[in-house]
Amino acid sequence: MRRPTIADIARRAGVSSAAVSFALNGRPGVSEHTRQRILAAADALGWQPNTAARALSAKRAGAVGLAVARPARTLGVEPFFMQLISGIQAELSERANALLFHLVEDVDAEIGLYRKWWAERRVDGVLVVDPRTADPRPAALRALGMPAVLAGGPDPAGILPGVWIDDARAMARIVAHLRELGHVRVAHVSGPSGLLHTERRSAALHEATRPGATGTTGPTTVTTDFSDTEGARATRSLLSAADRPTAIVYDNDVMAVAGMSVARQAGLAVPADVSIVAWEDSTLCRVTHPTLTTLSRDASRFGATAAGRLLALLDGEPPADVEFDVPELIVRESTAPPPA
Amino acid sequence: MRRPTIADIARRAGVSSAAVSFALNGRPGVSEHTRQRILAAADALGWQPNTAARALSAKRAGAVGLAVARPARTLGVEPFFMQLISGIQAELSERANALLFHLVEDVDAEIGLYRKWWAERRVDGVLVVDPRTADPRPAALRALGMPAVLAGGPDPAGILPGVWIDDARAMARIVAHLRELGHVRVAHVSGPSGLLHTERRSAALHEATRPGATGTTGPTTVTTDFSDTEGARATRSLLSAADRPTAIVYDNDVMAVAGMSVARQAGLAVPADVSIVAWEDSTLCRVTHPTLTTLSRDASRFGATAAGRLLALLDGEPPADVEFDVPELIVRESTAPPPA
Numbered sequence: 001m002r003r004p005t006i007a008d009i010a011r012r013a014g015v016s017s018a019a020v021s022f023a024l025n026g027r028p029g030v031s032e033h034t035r036q037r038i039l040a041a042a043d044a045l046g047w048q049p050n051t052a053a054r055a056l057s058a059k060r061a062g063a064v065g066l067a068v069a070r071p072a073r074t075l076g077v078e079p080f081f082m083q084l085i086s087g088i089q090a091e092l093s094e095r096a097n098a099l100l101f102h103l104v105e106d107v108d109a110e111i112g113l114y115r116k117w118w119a120e121r122r123v124d125g126v127l128v129v130d131p132r133t134a135d136p137r138p139a140a141l142r143a144l145g146m147p148a149v150l151a152g153g154p155d156p157a158g159i160l161p162g163v164w165i166d167d168a169r170a171m172a173r174i175v176a177h178l179r180e181l182g183h184v185r186v187a188h189v190s191g192p193s194g195l196l197h198t199e200r201r202s203a204a205l206h207e208a209t210r211p212g213a214t215g216t217t218g219p220t221t222v223t224t225d226f227s228d229t230e231g232a233r234a235t236r237s238l239l240s241a242a243d244r245p246t247a248i249v250y251d252n253d254v255m256a257v258a259g260m261s262v263a264r265q266a267g268l269a270v271p272a273d274v275s276i277v278a279w280e281d282s283t284l285c286r287v288t289h290p291t292l293t294t295l296s297r298d299a300s301r302f303g304a305t306a307a308g309r310l311l312a313l314l315d316g317e318p319p320a321d322v323e324f325d326v327p328e329l330i331v332r333e334s335t336a337p338p339p340a
Numbered sequence: 341m342r343r344p345t346i347a348d349i350a351r352r353a354g355v356s357s358a359a360v361s362f363a364l365n366g367r368p369g370v371s372e373h374t375r376q377r378i379l380a381a382a383d384a385l386g387w388q389p390n391t392a393a394r395a396l397s398a399k400r401a402g403a404v405g406l407a408v409a410r411p412a413r414t415l416g417v418e419p420f421f422m423q424l425i426s427g428i429q430a431e432l433s434e435r436a437n438a439l440l441f442h443l444v445e446d447v448d449a450e451i452g453l454y455r456k457w458w459a460e461r462r463v464d465g466v467l468v469v470d471p472r473t474a475d476p477r478p479a480a481l482r483a484l485g486m487p488a489v490l491a492g493g494p495d496p497a498g499i500l501p502g503v504w505i506d507d508a509r510a511m512a513r514i515v516a517h518l519r520e521l522g523h524v525r526v527a528h529v530s531g532p533s534g535l536l537h538t539e540r541r542s543a544a545l546h547e548a549t550r551p552g553a554t555g556t557t558g559p560t561t562v563t564t565d566f567s568d569t570e571g572a573r574a575t576r577s578l579l580s581a582a583d584r585p586t587a588i589v590y591d592n593d594v595m596a597v598a599g600m601s602v603a604r605q606a607g608l609a610v611p612a613d614v615s616i617v618a619w620e621d622s623t624l625c626r627v628t629h630p631t632l633t634t635l636s637r638d639a640s641r642f643g644a645t646a647a648g649r650l651l652a653l654l655d656g657e658p659p660a661d662v663e664f665d666v667p668e669l670i671v672r673e674s675t676a677p678p679p680a
Contacts, residue, residue, distance in 0.1 A: 021361070046459070063440065063462075072426050072427070072429045072430035072433065072640075073426065073430070073640070075422070075425075075426040075429065076419070076422045076423040076425070076426030076427070076639075076640055077622075077623060079416070082415070082416050082422040083416040085415075085416070086412050086413065086415040086416035087412070087416070089412050089415065089441065089442075089443045090412035090413070090443070092442075092443075093412065093442065093443040093444070098440050098441065098442040099440070099441045099442070100403065100438050100439070100440050100441075101429065101438065101439045101440075101441050102432075102433065102438040102439070103429045103430070103432075103433040104433070119386075122403075122462075228623065254623060257623065257627045260627075261627075282417075283417060283568065283594060283597065283624065284623065284624060284627060287597045287600075287601075287624060287627060287628045288627045288628070288629070289628070289629030299416075300412075300413070300416055
């Protein structure tokens with residue numbers, strides 16, 4: 001059984017396609033008698049109003065969009081992202097909404113996609129991830145009039161409502177732990193530069209380890225694409241330096257695990273020679289040997305909250321920011337005092 | 341700027357909404373002069389044809405559907421699933437298609453969703469996952485006339501083209517390795533019963549360890565929901581039995597890792613007291629201590645292939661099955677001869 005078309009209904013009811021279109025859209029132009037005959041034919045064929053017809057009648061698309069400008073290969077190994085999506089899904093499914101998911105090349109392509117989705121009434125709103133330091137998306141979404149929530153706010157432009165965790169205070173917690181142990185050379189293996197949270201974390205590390213203020217040396221941040229491969233490369237470069245760090249903070253757990261392997265291959269013991277801290281507490285952190293010290297973010301609840309804020313916005317609630325508690329540091333075996 | 345509507349265009353062009361609808365859909369009923377005026381107004385307002393209009397003109401929705409009847413909480417911890425989706429995304433993005441993703445309660449809800457998606461022209465086809473032993477979905481999709489590919493085939497009903505890995509032969513490889521080491525009591529911690537691949541693996545294990553044929557005792561399969569929690573529970577129940585298994589095969593890596601922790605807590609050494617085999621070779625398997633013996637499936641390539649087959653089908657290519665090579669067994673530290 002293929003999908004019934006306007007032409008099928010017209011054939012069955014013995015009228016023109018234009019008459020069917022009028023009748024189905026509730027517009028004048030056909031008699032009530034003909035209209036009833038057409039609706040009966042449409043019913044008999046199992047016809048259902050399509051997305052556009054519903055949009056025209058002010059109903060919802062029933063879908064929320066998520067466009068992600070990250071390489072596909074890094075998604076599958078990134079527990080944060082998958083937990084985020086699983087949290088979004090849980091919240092959307094509870095309210096019978098689907099997630100329209102699209103990988104894009106960059107933010108320009110992402111904005112183009114938003115225009116298309118909005119023009120075609122494909123989604124009722126979007127979740128925007130990976131906020132950037134100079135981010136054209138909030139203004140573009142405001143221009144479109146498209147409901148959106150920024151997962152990873154607050155929006156520096158003050159346009160989109162956001163759901164976020166204070167990365168600077170989270171980094172400060174990590175540094176406090178490392179300083180208490182006696183570390184002075186702390187390096188940071190981060191995500192791509194230009195991401196708001198990467199910049200916030202690096203700035204916070206820099207601030208917390210200012211030479212004048214604390215007696216520590218300035219930090220070195222190495223940027224990556226979040227993949228284990230680049231995490232390993234960054235670690236090799238840090239550990240081969242003359243004044244190698246005694247502690248390394250990683251922006252996700254996959255890179256922390258990869259970095260720990262690199263340290264071991266270089267003949268360095270973790271944590272005796274180098275301490276390792278991860279940012280995500282996924283299963284990975286608990287099964288390594290030694291187990292990993294990490295922050296306790298709940299990415300799934302983060303995703304569910306962002307999706308919930310968007311659905312509330314669609315229900316007409318006023319935009320509201322949600323700031324999560326600063327994650328606790330879970331101290332495990334991968335951090336210890338630096339070598340004497 | 342909100343989305344321009346038919347009414348906005350009508351107002352700007354000074355005509356009725358019905359005339360706009362006629363003009364935009366290329367139907368008779370307005371003069372060519374009026375039609376041009378209406379199209380100019382539509383252009384000026386940035387109007388774009390919507391999904392339904394494109395569907396009526398036989399263009400594609402540009403999206404592929406994926407409905408998954410699994411609890412949201414198990415998705416985020418399941419590397420296979422996330423790798424699968426990342427492979428699907430990679431293939432779809434290359435061809436500018438989006439993925440419409442929806443979690444559902446059960447297969448009945450899934451079929452209802454397919455009907456809705458198809459009637460509303462929301463997707464051009466669907467990827468069907470987690471095939472079941474008595475699966476109503478292939479027949480329902482045939483009845484709808486909706487293009488679909490079964491990820492995890494072959495379709496026992498012979499309706500949908502499938503992409504699959506021969507689970508029975510994969511299990512036989514695992515059992516051959518364990519028997520060579522001398523194991524006679526091999527247990528299986530599987531996914532939910534009723535899933536085709538779960539049943540295939542259990543049957544293959546049963547066949548390979550028939551008491552008469554091999555001198556081994558029959559296998560015990562414990563079903564789970566694929567989560568680490570249930571993997572731990574299943575392991576506790578297996579290890580507390582009087583004739584506890586000397587080797588346990590897990591249907592994913594998260595459960596294998598959880599099982600290894602349970603064994604350790606019970607005072608059993610891995611692999612000296614009990615050997616552990618995982619089904620997915622994700623990062624997890626390489627970072628545990630001991631590292632995990634596992635199959636070498638490439639879930640990302642599997643997802644990309646399934647998506648590619650569906651896109652080919654949409655392009656008019658004839659349906660074709662794709663069978664992957666049987667995965668190799670990667671022997672690491674978690675398997676050894678059983679205790680004497």
